[in-house]
Amino acid sequence: MNPAAEARRWLLHSLELCTASVGAAGWDLPGVEGLRPLRPVKVYAEAALLSRCTGLVIDPTDSPLVAADEQLRQRIADALDADKARLMVAVDPGTFVDQVFPFALLGTRDERLRAVALDLCALVDGVDSGDEPSAFDRLERRWLRAMAYDESPAPTTICGSVLSRGADLLHGDLTAAYSFTHAIAHATDLGTRRASYGRPLGALIDEADALLGQALAAENHDVAAELLWTWPMTGTPFSPSAAFVLDTLAARHAEHGFLPGPEHDPAVHSRVGDDHLIQSSYHTGIVWGVLATGLLAGASCMPADLSSYADPMPVLHHADGSWADRLRALPVRERAACTPLVLGAELRLCVARRDLVGVRRVLAWAAAHGWSELPSVQQASDLLARVVHASQATGVGS
Numbered sequence: 001m002n003p004a005a006e007a008r009r010w011l012l013h014s015l016e017l018c019t020a021s022v023g024a025a026g027w028d029l030p031g032v033e034g035l036r037p038l039r040p041v042k043v044y045a046e047a048a049l050l051s052r053c054t055g056l057v058i059d060p061t062d063s064p065l066v067a068a069d070e071q072l073r074q075r076i077a078d079a080l081d082a083d084k085a086r087l088m089v090a091v092d093p094g095t096f097v098d099q100v101f102p103f104a105l106l107g108t109r110d111e112r113l114r115a116v117a118l119d120l121c122a123l124v125d126g127v128d129s130g131d132e133p134s135a136f137d138r139l140e141r142r143w144l145r146a147m148a149y150d151e152s153p154a155p156t157t158i159c160g161s162v163l164s165r166g167a168d169l170l171h172g173d174l175t176a177a178y179s180f181t182h183a184i185a186h187a188t189d190l191g192t193r194r195a196s197y198g199r200p201l202g203a204l205i206d207e208a209d210a211l212l213g214q215a216l217a218a219e220n221h222d223v224a225a226e227l228l229w230t231w232p233m234t235g236t237p238f239s240p241s242a243a244f245v246l247d248t249l250a251a252r253h254a255e256h257g258f259l260p261g262p263e264h265d266p267a268v269h270s271r272v273g274d275d276h277l278i279q280s281s282y283h284t285g286i287v288w289g290v291l292a293t294g295l296l297a298g299a300s301c302m303p304a305d306l307s308s309y310a311d312p313m314p315v316l317h318h319a320d321g322s323w324a325d326r327l328r329a330l331p332v333r334e335r336a337a338c339t340p341l342v343l344g345a346e347l348r349l350c351v352a353r354r355d356l357v358g359v360r361r362v363l364a365w366a367a368a369h370g371w372s373e374l375p376s377v378q379q380a381s382d383l384l385a386r387v388v389h390a391s392q393a394t395g396v397g398s
Contacts, residue, residue: 007292008296010291011054011289014285017277017285018289019075021038021282024275036279045101047102051073051106055109056191056293056297057296073110077106077110082119085120086123090123100121101144103120117147118149120148135160136162139186139187162180162183163204170383171351177214177215180207181230191235205239206340210345210374212224212227212241216321216323216341221260222283229291232291232294240337251326259285261283264276264277310368312335312339313327313328313342316342317346317350318355340374348376363377
């Protein structure tokens with residue numbers, strides 16, 4: 001596979017799918033076969049994100065890509081209503097992020113839209129309303145304002161954000177991983193500047209490896225593809241786990257001609273056509289396109305540097321599945337290099353199913369083979385320690 005050629009093709013397809021999705025969002029169509037209808041404000045914002053990423057890497061001599069990019073930008077611009085956005089923010093400053101998002105991102109290449117973004121920023125200057133903004137909200141607002149004002153803020157850590165405190169690798173809904181990927185996108189301005197994380201970058205990469213395993217086990221290609229942004233946006237070569245996931249998703253893309261979203265149903269797609277494709281998979285298409293821009297920017301893979309060549313596959317029980325069969329087909333050295341992905345997937349499902357014996361089994365394997373420093377392993381070890389403490393305090397097992 002020629003990564004640059006494939007990435008260009010993926011990006012071109014994503015731009016075309018995204019343009020169709022922006023058009024469909026304006027038609028106010030009902031959800032197809034139980035799917036949620038498209039939310040225009042969300043579609044326009046995500047489309048603007050893809051446009052912004054494309055603008056950072058596009059070759060001005062690549063006529064097909066230039067044409068597809070211009071068509072998407074024009075489609076979004078035509079759909080936006082600047083007067084309505086101003087009124088929405090004036091009435092409810094809590095809508096600021098939703099409204100300013102597409103204007104700020106497209107405004108990096110269109111002064112007319114930048115002017116609207118600046119108007120929206122002025123409307124909320126000095127205004128305190130709504131709930132106390134979270135660390136994630138503060139990071140996103142800082143990023144959007146920097147684009148509107150064409151500034152490059154100093155790389156400072158947002159205290160309490162997932163970038164500084166770390167991701168929870170054992171609990172909650174997997175979609176919480178979006179907070180992780182979005183925070184990286186905001187902190188690095190989509191990979192264009194250095195960020196400060198308040199802790200070693202390697203810790204974030206290890207967390208992303210674990211989350212990738214969990215996304216594969218859940219067959220959620222949308223989350224998996226977005227997690228792959230981590231490497232190009234932080235300027236880090238793909239880890240062996242990330243390279244494996246990229247190959248896995250590329251195979252799915254080749255099989256379908258697009259990357260299916262979590263709600264995609266081939267039977268419904270064949271029956272009702274592109275309406276289902278757009279509603280079920282437009283977001284995954286955008287995510288895949290953003291990843292393609294990272295590959296075009298020169299993302300590379302790091303060689304495996306292992307202290308242990310133990311095969312991690314016997315650890316799998318709850319997280320086993322077709323994704324693991326693909327990994328089993330690789331040489332043992334390559335399987336061993338993906339140990340962070342395997343342990344992250346298995347530990348999360350052990351915890352979800354309250355299988356503490358399984359957690360202990362995975363921890364014992366990790367300790368025996370030199371993987372105890374992984375964040376997923378450390379979090380699982382802390383969990384068992386808390387359970388022991390609680391049991392002793394309540395007299396359970398005494």
